[in-house]
Amino acid sequence: MNPDAPSLKRGEALLRHGTGSDVVLPAEPVPTAQELGALAGFGQTWTSCSARASVYLFDSYGDATTADARLRKQVPEGKHGAVTVNGDWLIWATADATDEAGRDVIERVVSAFAGEE
Numbered sequence: 001m002n003p004d005a006p007s008l009k010r011g012e013a014l015l016r017h018g019t020g021s022d023v024v025l026p027a028e029p030v031p032t033a034q035e036l037g038a039l040a041g042f043g044q045t046w047t048s049c050s051a052r053a054s055v056y057l058f059d060s061y062g063d064a065t066t067a068d069a070r071l072r073k074q075v076p077e078g079k080h081g082a083v084t085v086n087g088d089w090l091i092w093a094t095a096d097a098t099d100e101a102g103r104d105v106i107e108r109v110v111s112a113f114a115g116e117e
Helices: 005-019 061-072 100-114
Strands: 024-027 040-046 052-057 079-086 089-096
Touching: 005 040, 005 052, 005 089, 005 100, 052 100, 061 079, 061 089, 079 100, 089 100
Parallel strands: none
Antiparallel strands: 024 040, 040 052, 052 089, 079 089
16 A cells, blocks of 8 residues: 555544644654554644644554554653554554643544544
8 A cells, every 4th residue: 555645635634633723733753654664654743732643554454453552552651642543544642641631632632533523
């Protein structure tokens, strides 16, 4: 699978759905798409809190769920992390553990990305 424009547009739409009217800035995905074994990736940070989201496109649902399991074990100390898979897309979001607004943002974004809006 090539990370073509329609595929990337779907991932961007999934993230935008959860972001709503929040003010965000583009950011590199962390970890990088290459480090995670993804075909492509992009990210964003929120200006109002410590939330950060990284979105990845994988070759298959199976590859995305493998990365999901890996990321669940790698939440950095002092951070709250959430991850979910939607088809061949994965979202990984973190916020400072003490940032209640950030934790609320990532839970909302991950739920919307998964289709649990």
